[in-house]
Structure formats: structure tokens, C-alpha cells
């Protein structure tokens with residue numbers, strides 16, 4: 010027996026999932042019981058610590074603890090940002106290669122970033138073997154959409170050295186969306202999504218069109234200085250001020266005090282995702298003074314306000330980058346550990362119209378590995394050549410419909426049949442009733458309009474803020490499509506009022522639109 | 538939604554009239570995941586087109 014698994018490999022945490030034969034997906038816990046396994050290694054004496062045990066070493070043993078290394082894969086030293094390594098082992102330049110000089114047992118060891126990644130993946134693999142009780146055969150690993158070909162090749166190579174056969178690398182947002190839609194059997198709904206991934210040291214967003222079960226990334230964006238870490242820092246600064254006021258001692262002066270404070274802030278922050286109030290307790294934070302305090306969720310939201318605002322703006326600007334407005338987004342899928350925070354989804358609800366669904370699963374940081382596991386179980390039966398053939402540009406680089414194509418209904422409305430951004434080749438059919446004895450099928454290209462509907466203001470209850478209780482009518486905007494350009498006209502005589510007419514639209518790779526309309530024995534067909 | 542088809546001005550016999558071609562398509566990569574992609578890839582690699590499936 011052997012299993013195929015999916016791995017989400019983040020700078021902050023990694024997670025593993027395995028698809029069972031009955032189509033279910035299990036997220037695997039490591040021997041510490043963690044499903045979000047910190048991507049961290051620490052060396053003490055002759056021992057290697059991994060995951061949460063390594064993170065715990067950031068206070069006592071930061072110089073021998075390596076974190077935030079995922080984004081260094083396949084990069085040369087001069088291209089990396091060292092700011093995320095300041096509270097841990099700092100990378101050094103060894104002939105342009107990124108390396109860590111550690112000193113765990115009074116003798117220096119030098120570990121390249123490749124070696125660190127390899128050791129991390131070995132630990133991940135062992136956790137999977139431990140959990141499944143079988144050999145791990147092949148894996149699908151997720152990568153951010155900005156990973157370069159060089160980085161991808163390097164990751165596959167290192168994984169192989171760790172004993173993992175990578176059958177495919179897939180994009181993080183796509184993996185998350187695949188898991189989200191597969192779980193609810195919603196792959197065939199044509200929708201435009203934003204996958205908003207708020208992680209530890211970075212945030213990523215992607216606008217993805219789903220058409221006939223096929224995913225197309227319309228735009229993606231990355232912020233390498235936005236994430237849960239920014240919130241930890243804001244919280245640490247807030248408590249530092251409080252501590253200083255109380256004891257006239259500054260915890261920022263010592264790396265050790267700061268590390269203690271940061272670790273405690275992370276716990277406090279996570280607690281506030283579940284409950285309204287949290288305590289923070291740190292023995293001997295600085296100058297021998299203990300620190301005990303409490304904070305409520307509202308205060309935390311104020312402390313992190315600049316960060317939360319940036320996150321909302323980041324998502325909005327990604328929508329703009331795709332040439333769309335918030336109105337065009339059917340659903341926002343929240344992903345990543347920081348998406349646990351209620352304020353993050355509240356902000357999404359505030360900036361998107363009511364028609365946009367904001368989705369947040371119970372475990373937003375488990376979606377990516379679930380998607381990877383689904384993909385792994387799907388492609389594991391294929392030969393290597395078949396998989397690589399399917400990834401060739403001729404297969405993947407596909408024409409997409411620029412504007413929707415549909416039928417003009419009896420009241421002049423646009424009945425969309427083919428959504429914009431559908432990948433070629435396309436084929437779809439609809440059934441419509443004829444309003445009269447003879448039927449006219451007019452095929453139109455649709456044009457986007459923003460419809461404004463005036464709704465009478467509701468009477469708000471007293472606890473709402475006063476500013477919003479003015480009884481001015483509210484204008485609600487929504488996107489609708491109208492018939493714009495006539496493409497073809499089909500006449501079907503004597504079908505009978507109320508009879509059903511099937512209209513089939515298809516576009517082949519040669520960019521020809523074929524239209525067929527039939528009702529009973531009457532069939533009309535042509536090409537545009 | 539209960540849309541219906543309108544009636545033509547006159548309907549002597551079944552007819553098809555092409556009016557205009559649609560807007561130029563945009564080339565973009567699709568994401569190689571999921572079973573619908575797999576079906577797409579299979580069709581593409583075997584050079585099949587929809588028209589073969591139509592009848």
C-alpha cells in the first residue's frame with residue numbers, strides 16, 4: 010500500500026492532506042497534533058526540532074532556528090529580503106547561494122536553503138507516513154502564483170531528494186478554490202471568484218473565473234509585507250507601550266524580551282478569533298518584571314486597523330487589476346491562517362455588495378492542501394508523460410470568450426448561454442419555450458451594464474449607528490447584461506406556442522460559432 | 538427565470554441569417570486542475586474538437 014498526498018507549503022505553516030478512495034479528504038496532523046505545521050527547523054546540540062517545537066526555540070535559541078524560508082527556494086542571495094529573518098537565523102551569502110550558518114553544538118554548521126527545505130519536507134513526509142501507515146508514493150505541492158519556473162524546478166528537485174515524487178505543482182489559490190467547489194459539488198456553476206489568502210508574512214489574492222469547471226486566473230497580486238505577522242507586530246507594540254508605562258522598562262531593547270512578547274501576542278491574537286476577550290501573561294518580560302494584561306476584540310481591531318484596512322484595499326486593487334469592479338465578483342473565498350480573524354471577513358462584507366457571497370470555511374488554511382490532495386488522487390493514475398503532455402502550452406494556453414453570447418428573450422432581455430471568459434472549445438445548450446406559433450431565435454453578444462435600483466431605506470434599530478439611520482433611499486448597484494450586437498437570427502416556423510426549443514451554441518478552436526436550434530422535427534443551423 | 542422566445546415578423550420557412558462576428562477572443566492560460574481540465578486536456582491532446590461529438 011502507498012498513498013498520494015497533497016502538501017501546502019507556506020513560509021509560516023505547511024499542511025498535508027490525503028484523499029481517501031471514497032472521495033473524502035483528510036487533513037493530517039503531525040505527531041505533535043498540529044495540522045498547521047510550522048515551517049520551521051531548529052538545532053539544539055545534536056537534535057533537530059521541527060514545527061511547533063522549532064518555533065518554541067525562537068526565544069532561547071533564535072540563532073539556530075530557521076523560519077520563513079519557502080520564498081527563498083530557487084533564488085540567489087542578492088534577490089532576497091532578509092527582513093523576515095531578523096528574529097531567527099539570518100541567511101548568509103555563500104557564493105551567491107543562500108545559506109544558514111548555525112552553531113548548535115559549539116561547532117559551526119552551514120546549511121544551504123535547499124538543505125533546510127529538504128529537511129522540512131522529510132519531516133512532512135514522515136508525518137504523512139506516520140499518519141497513514143503507508144509509504145508516500147507521489148505528491149502534489151501548492152506554490153504561489155508568482156513562483157518562477159526556476160523556483161518550481163528547484164522545488165521539484167529538492168522534494169525528490171527528500172523522497173517525494175512531485176507529480177504536479179499547482180497554484181495555491183486554484184487549489185483552495187478546487188477544494189471549496191468540489192466539497193459542495195459546485196464546479197459547474199459559472200462564477201467569478203476572488204481568492205483572498207492572508208498568511209503569515211505575505212498576502213496573495215487572485216481573481217479566478219470558473220466556467221464549465223475550468224479555472225482561469227484573470228489577475229493575481231502579492232503583498233510581501235502584509236499578513237498575520239504585521240498584526241503580531243502591532244499587538245507587540247501596543248503591549249510594549251503598556252508595559253513601559255507600568256514598569257518604565259522597555260521590552261524592545263532585548264531580542265529575547267521581544268521574542269517572548271511576540272510569541273505571547275500570537276497566542277492572544279488567535280484566542281481573539283474565537284472569543285471576545287483574551288489575557289496575556291509573560292513571566293519576566295523585561296528587567297525581571299512579569300507582564301499580565303487583558304485585551305478585547307474591539308481593542309485588537311483598533312490596534313490592527315491599519316493592517317486590516319490594507320488587506321481590504323489589497324483585495325479591491327486585485328479586482329481592479331482584473332479589469333473588474335467589486336460588483337462583478339460573485340464570491341470571495343477567504344484562505345490562509347489570518348482569515349480566521351472575524352474582522353477580515355467583516356471588512357470583506359463591508360467593501361463588497363450584498364450580492365457577493367463571502368465564504369470562509371471553518372479552517373481557511375486547510376483548503377489549499379485539500380485541493381492538492383484532490384488533484385493528487387486524480388492524476389496519480391496517469392503516466393508521467395500524460396501529465397506533462399497535459400501541461401504543454403498548446404493545451405493550457407487557450408482562447409477565452411471576450412463577451413457573453415446569449416439569446417434575446419421575448420421581453421428584450423439577454424439570456425446568457427456562454428459566459429465571458431469561457432475557455433475554448435465551448436459547447437452549451439439551453440431549452441426555451443416559444444411564446445408564439447413561430448419562434449425567432451436571435452443570438453446576441455451581451456454588453457455589461459450597471460443597474461441602479463432604488464430601495465426604500467429600512468428603519469434601523471436603535472443600536473445601529475446614527476449616521477446610517479437617515480431615511481434616505483439607498484441606491485443598490487448590480488451588474489446586468491443586455492443584448493448589444495446581433496450575431497445571427499434563426500426562424501423556426503410552426504413549432505407551436507409553448508413548445509420547447511433547444512438552442513445549442515458551440516465554438517471550436519478555429520473561432521467559429523455554430524448555432525443549432527431545434528424543436529421537434531424543425532431544425533435550423535448555421536455558422537457565424 | 539421564465540424567458541420565452543419572441544415571434545418572427547414572418548415565417549415562411551426555416552431560415553438562418555448570420556449578422557456579425559463576435560468580439561475577438563483573448564488568449565490566457567487555464568489552470569491545469571480538476572476533472573474538467575482533464576477532459577479538456579484529453580480532447581486537446583487527441584486533437585478532438587467539439588464538432589466530432591455533435592452528432
Ligand SMILES: Nc1ncnc2c1ncn2[C@@H]1O[C@H](COP(=O)(O)OP(=O)(O)OP(=O)(O)O)[C@@H](O)[C@H]1O
Nearest residue numbers: 019020021022208209210211237282345346347349
Ligand atoms: N485562529 C487564528 N486566528 C488568527 N490568526 C491565526 C489563526 N491561526 C493562524 N493564524 C495566523 O495565520 C498566519 C499563518 O497563516 P498561513 O498558515 O496561511 O501562512 P502561510 O501561507 O504558511 O505563510 P506565508 O503567507 O507567510 O507564506 C500566522 O500569522 C498565524 O498567526
Ligand SMILES: [Mg+2]
Nearest residue numbers: 019206208345
Ligand atoms: Mg500562504
